[in-house]
Amino acid sequence: MGLLQGRAVVITGAGRGLGEAYAMHSAQAGASVVVNDIDVELAEQVAERIRTFGGTAVASGHNVADPEQAAQLTEVCVTEFGRIDGLVNNAGLNYETAPWDDDVARIRATVEVNLLGTIYCGTAAMRAMREQGTGGSIVNISSGAFFGQRKLATYSATKGAVASLTLSWALDLETSGIRVNAVCPVAHTRMVWASERSLRSIPAELSPSRVAPLVLFLLSDSAEGITGQIVRMKGRQLHLVGQPYFKQPVLERENWDPHSVERAFYGVFQAHLEPFGLEKRVPPRLQELMEPSLPA
Known part of the structure; x- marks a missing residue:
């Protein structure tokens, strides 16, 4: 029996890269998966691959930056699979620029997807989980960039906000049996390929699949009692991120x-x-x- 057997999870930004890895591994672990990506064709391709090996998945093209569409993601999961047990808030945008050259439209889009999308999807999922009364797990995707990184100010700010959000949600939900943790993954993805950082700080051998086992653990009952944690994974390295004090x-x-x-x-x-x-x-x-x- 798989680690997530009988569970239903939503994974945003799952059409490629890290999200695709999380979706594929979750399905292989027995979960029914809502594969979400604003590029619905990519989402459908991932869902079809899951179904090809006998897994259960449906594709979703909902835009997490729209509160109504974000809420519909949870509705899709409950309608298709009868429940929702997990959410991975993976959808994100990134770009490099000097802050004085930043563009208002790109700032807004990044905040809307990375932060507001996480809030919209998370609050909808936790409402459904609370109504079920069977607990659940929310895994937010943050980044070590929230420590501060050159030419990534807006992205870093959103990921710092996601980390803070994680800690607050963990406090709010601890009596509901809903665990909330954040993962700071380091992997070679399309988001990084488009960045000059790929040439100096991201080893090419860091596959998104290397991070998936951490997310699977946090989604599963094996992580019972683990909440309010920020965890970073980079290749062979796995460590907790210290809390501000x-x-x-x-x-x-x-x-x-x-x-x-x-x-x-x-x-x-x-x-x-x-x-x-x-x-x-x-x-x-x-x-x-x-x-x-x-x-x-």
């Missing part, structure tokens, strides 16, 4: 003014400034402290 020292003062804030930064905080971005860029002030002083 309030850093020590915490300074207290009855009233803060610009001068006392300045003294706090240059008298105390300068030794505790955080490197930023995936490349761990060091702030200039911290760099000064790290440089050895020259002998007189």
